[in-house]
Amino acid sequence: MKRIDFTNTQVASSQTARNINRGVVLNLIRRRQPISRADLARVSGLQRSTVSLITAQLIRERWVIPGPVGRLPRGRRPMFLRLNDRKAILVVDLRPNESRVGVADINGNFLCQETMTTSSDPRVAAEDLAARICHLREVHSELVFEGVGISLPGRVDEKTQHLIFAPNLGWADFDFKGAIKKATGMRVELENAANACALAEVWFGHGEKVRDFVVVTVSEGIGTGVFLNGQLARGLKGMAGEFGHVSLDPDGPACTCGGRGCWEVYGSNRAALRYYHEASQTQEALSFRDLMGLANSGNEAALLALEKMFLAIGRGMRMIVTALAPEEIVVVGELTRQWPQFGSLVEKEVALGFLAGRPSRVRPAEGEMARLRGTVALVLQKHFGPSEEVQKEVEEISLGSRAVG
Numbered sequence: 001m002k003r004i005d006f007t008n009t010q011v012a013s014s015q016t017a018r019n020i021n022r023g024v025v026l027n028l029i030r031r032r033q034p035i036s037r038a039d040l041a042r043v044s045g046l047q048r049s050t051v052s053l054i055t056a057q058l059i060r061e062r063w064v065i066p067g068p069v070g071r072l073p074r075g076r077r078p079m080f081l082r083l084n085d086r087k088a089i090l091v092v093d094l095r096p097n098e099s100r101v102g103v104a105d106i107n108g109n110f111l112c113q114e115t116m117t118t119s120s121d122p123r124v125a126a127e128d129l130a131a132r133i134c135h136l137r138e139v140h141s142e143l144v145f146e147g148v149g150i151s152l153p154g155r156v157d158e159k160t161q162h163l164i165f166a167p168n169l170g171w172a173d174f175d176f177k178g179a180i181k182k183a184t185g186m187r188v189e190l191e192n193a194a195n196a197c198a199l200a201e202v203w204f205g206h207g208e209k210v211r212d213f214v215v216v217t218v219s220e221g222i223g224t225g226v227f228l229n230g231q232l233a234r235g236l237k238g239m240a241g242e243f244g245h246v247s248l249d250p251d252g253p254a255c256t257c258g259g260r261g262c263w264e265v266y267g268s269n270r271a272a273l274r275y276y277h278e279a280s281q282t283q284e285a286l287s288f289r290d291l292m293g294l295a296n297s298g299n300e301a302a303l304l305a306l307e308k309m310f311l312a313i314g315r316g317m318r319m320i321v322t323a324l325a326p327e328e329i330v331v332v333g334e335l336t337r338q339w340p341q342f343g344s345l346v347e348k349e350v351a352l353g354f355l356a357g358r359p360s361r362v363r364p365a366e367g368e369m370a371r372l373r374g375t376v377a378l379v380l381q382k383h384f385g386p387s388e389e390v391q392k393e394v395e396e397i398s399l400g401s402r403a404v405g
């Protein structure tokens with residue numbers, strides 16, 4: 001979905017304008033809270049009367065609450081506004097084997113989170129998840145839930161909202177969104193995990209000023225979310241950004257997508273475990289976390305496995321920097337814990353892949369909550385951002401008479 005850069009949006013007229021202006025004001029409150037109506041008018045360029053109308057509506061809808069009353073010289077006491085943190089979102093990071101479910105407020109703070117096993121059958125997985133969601137909603141009955149945000153390792157057809165490509169989950173075309181919606185009666189948003197992380201960067205991170213960046217999520221596979229010219233690149237059927245499944249060697253190991261030698265076969269958590277088993281000549285069942293623990297205790301085979309993995313990630317990123325020349329690449333996943341030790345391997349490869357000028361910055365995402373935080377952004381985008389019809393109208397206006405202003 002295209003996003004409007006609220007900080008630069010011109011003030012418009014008519015219904016379209018009212019929706020855009022509402023988004024502008026809500027987003028300004030989110031970013032600058034607590035903020036007074038006078039400051040909202042000054043920063044947005046909107047008339048003070050317009051700001052008063054919009055904020056009154058937002059308070060009625062309980063998106064915004066009046067905060068502390070300020071003190072100014074000459075006895076004026078402006079009322080500061082902030083987001084209502086009793087509005088909340090149910091967040092889900094769906095992964096093969098184990099998923100994470102939690103509750104976050106609309107500021108992106110997590111109130112609770114827990115893990116649950118992911119069934120290999122999508123129908124059973126949807127039932128389990130819906131039951132967990134209903135339980136969390138009951139436990140947090142003091143909150144007003146605005147919807148469910150789900151990030152998953154796969155691609156969702158924007159039109160049908162069906163899951164159309166999820167090789168690491170092993171799920172064929174399935175209406176996961178419909179199943180959760182039916183079982184919970186809540187609004188559900190589904191998004192590819194890497195795309196969700198890109199949205200999180202824009203909403204909660206430092207991505208506001210960066211217009212070209214790529215998020216690389218490394219887990220069981222490798223996903224990429226491509227944010228170019230200030231927008232998420234979707235491509236045909238939402239399939240843009242599958243760098244993880246570009247074959248680097250047609251004779252390489254088999255990939256879950258049916259191909260061979262894909263980037264993720266060399267750079268994912270699973271790849272690191274394979275390297276470890278090869279080097280240690282063992283077949284013990286290990287998780288990626290176990291492997292990192294072994295590396296931290298000085299285990300040679302584990303150190304070698306991580307080194308190979310990081311090098312492969314860097315080599316694959318050369319495709320991204322050469323093709324898209326992003327300003328920044330953000331890496332998400334458990335592996336970021338090892339960044340101080342191995343990150344330079346990735347940075348070196350990326351620098352080699354850049355053809356001219358300053359190479360893209362590579363940085364690990366802050367904390368390990370990026371995937372869950374992305375789902376908060378996903379649901380908020382639907383409320384804070386203008387709807388697609390509105391965006392279409394805006395594009396028509398700006399292409400046509402430029403009657404905006």
Ligand SMILES: [Zn+2]
Pocket residue numbers: 244245246255256257258259260262
């Ligand atoms: Zn593949």
